Amino acid sequence: MEALKRDRAVRENTWREHVSTYEQKVVVLDKELENINREFERLKQKKLKLAETHGHKNANENDLIEINAGGRVITANRGALIYQKGTMLEALFSGRWDKEIQRDGLDRIFLDVNPECFQIIINYLYVLKHSSEENLSQYLSVGNEFKQIFKHLLLYFDIDHSATQDGRQLCQIDQDGTIVNDPQTVLQAQGVHTGKA
Numbered sequence: 001m002e003a004l005k006r007d008r009a010v011r012e013n014t015w016r017e018h019v020s021t022y023e024q025k026v027v028v029l030d031k032e033l034e035n036i037n038r039e040f041e042r043l044k045q046k047k048l049k050l051a052e053t054h055g056h057k058n059a060n061e062n063d064l065i066e067i068n069a070g071g072r073v074i075t076a077n078r079g080a081l082i083y084q085k086g087t088m089l090e091a092l093f094s095g096r097w098d099k100e101i102q103r104d105g106l107d108r109i110f111l112d113v114n115p116e117c118f119q120i121i122i123n124y125l126y127v128l129k130h131s132s133e134e135n136l137s138q139y140l141s142v143g144n145e146f147k148q149i150f151k152h153l154l155l156y157f158d159i160d161h162s163a164t165q166d167g168r169q170l171c172q173i174d175q176d177g178t179i180v181n182d183p184q185t186v187l188q189a190q191g192v193h194t195g196k197a
Contacts (some may be wrong), residue, residue, distance in 0.1 A: 047096065051095055051096040053099075054097050054098070054100045055094075055095045055099055055100070056099075058095075059094065059095020059096075060078065060095075061078050061079035063077070063095075064076070065078055065093060065109060066108040067111060067118075068109065068110045068111070069111050069114075070111070070112060070114055070115045070118070072115035072119075074119055076122050078095070079129065080126045081093035083125045083128055084128070084158075084159060086158070087157055087158040087159060088156065088158045089157040114146060114150075114153070117146050117149050118153065121157065121159060124159070125159075
């Protein structure tokens with residue numbers, strides 16, 4: 001009987017030790033979460049301050065932006081331009097740097113890029129933003145004369161063109177580097193206006 005009492009006391013002590021250790025870890029994790037939330041809020045405020053100083057703090061995803069892309073004016077929805085988070089394109093058009101971006105004589109954002117390739121990228125982002133799951137199998141296409149320029153722009157703007165969020169491939173690049181797919185067709189089939197006839 002004495003042995004059972006000792007075993008029970010050992011189990012109860014072990015249980016109290018585990019609970020105490022757990023509670024200590026919870027306190028540490030709560031403090032870490034507080035620190036993360038505080039840092040997140042600080043970064044959010046810094047982002048707003050940057051937007052106030054260098055851009056427009058009231059930038060909206062529904063804003064229409066006129067872009068002079070290599071001499072061709074392209075109008076695009078800010079929401080499509082910033083659709084892929086963490087990209088150069090998202091940073092450029094987030095609104096935080098609008099006052100710092102180079103502009104043409106008519107106050108349009110100026111990008112020294114190939115307009116055909118840039119339009120394809122915008123179309124692609126519209127496809128990603130507006131397509132339903134069953135339409136994500138459509139493809140980008142670019143002629144051989146623009147193949148290298150297009151690949152360079154995808155890299156420069158850090159556009160993920162390889163797969164959808166669920167892992168299915170959206171853009172295919174064949175072995176010689178040719179990108180085969182056409183988002184313009186997908187958009188037109190869905191009735192999304194892209195500014196092209």
